[in-house]
Amino acid sequence: xxxxAADQAAVRALWRKLNNNVGVYTTEALERTFLAFPSTKTYFxxxxxxxxxxxxxxxxxxxxxxxxxxxxxxxxLPRALAPLSxxxxxQLRVNPANFELLGHCLLVTLAxxxxxxxxxxxxxxxxxxxxxxxSALASSYR
Amino acid sequence: xxxLTADExxxxxxxWSKVKVDDVGGEALGRLLVVYPWTQRFFDSFGDLxxxxxxxxxxxxxxxxxxxxxxxxxxxKNVDNLKGTFAKLSELHCDKLxxxxxxxxxxxxxLVVVLARHFGKExxxxxxxxxxxxxxxxxxxxxxxxx
Numbered sequence: 001x002x003x004x005a006a007d008q009a010a011v012r013a014l015w016r017k018l019n020n021n022v023g024v025y026t027t028e029a030l031e032r033t034f035l036a037f038p039s040t041k042t043y044f045x046x047x048x049x050x051x052x053x054x055x056x057x058x059x060x061x062x063x064x065x066x067x068x069x070x071x072x073x074x075x076x077l078p079r080a081l082a083p084l085s086x087x088x089x090x091q092l093r094v095n096p097a098n099f100e101l102l103g104h105c106l107l108v109t110l111a112x113x114x115x116x117x118x119x120x121x122x123x124x125x126x127x128x129x130x131x132x133x134x135s136a137l138a139s140s141y142r
Numbered sequence: 143x144x145x146l147t148a149d150e151x152x153x154x155x156x157x158w159s160k161v162k163v164d165d166v167g168g169e170a171l172g173r174l175l176v177v178y179p180w181t182q183r184f185f186d187s188f189g190d191l192x193x194x195x196x197x198x199x200x201x202x203x204x205x206x207x208x209x210x211x212x213x214x215x216x217x218x219k220n221v222d223n224l225k226g227t228f229a230k231l232s233e234l235h236c237d238k239l240x241x242x243x244x245x246x247x248x249x250x251x252x253l254v255v256v257l258a259r260h261f262g263k264e265x266x267x268x269x270x271x272x273x274x275x276x277x278x279x280x281x282x283x284x285x286x287x288x289x
Contacts (some may be wrong), residue, residue, distance in 0.1 A: 033266040036274040112258040120176040121194045
């Protein structure tokens, strides 16, 4: 089941507003995830995870690009995210529960940067969008 | 057991002293009901919850939100004994209210989002980390007496 039309519209509108700054927010979301849920750091033992790290910023941009790809393919997330799902399932082997943790921290980041825009309805749309993304990412696992 | 460092304890109590408990409680509960609509199952007697505006403006939601946050504040004062502090409430939520404890975790995360929205830059990753420990601790304590 694809994301509802109203949710799609809300997410696209927000993404237009975020413009080229998605990477800033995904990087902050990663930073928050590492601090709030330390077990997530186990997947990044090869990176410098100190605040301000260029490597975390680079990874944040990768996540941003993936989310922007998702926003561009809201009608067909499973197909659009299939390659990333394969990557996370078979090569990176990330426990899918961690996708929800990053999703939560992205919501926290957006709430803190856009308090006026972050209505209950937008929060609901974003939450549903992120759950669709998570679900698509986890689809190759088994 | 929740282990907060001295810095985390200071961060949490410092931020909490600025929280308008009346408003934040209602907002958190309201957002829970909007974002996770199945949670409305526990509030049949609350009247109109048919859309986001109705939920957020609902007087019973606001009143109950305040009640919930007052209870949470008790936890803040008793971080070293959350299980004891919430023992009675845990029994109530299991035996009388029949609430799935997973919903406590959801509410905890919604509260974190609400605090981020209210405090902006002040709600640093470190402060968030401390609150995540606290909300998880409270959720666990509330589930402790379930059987």
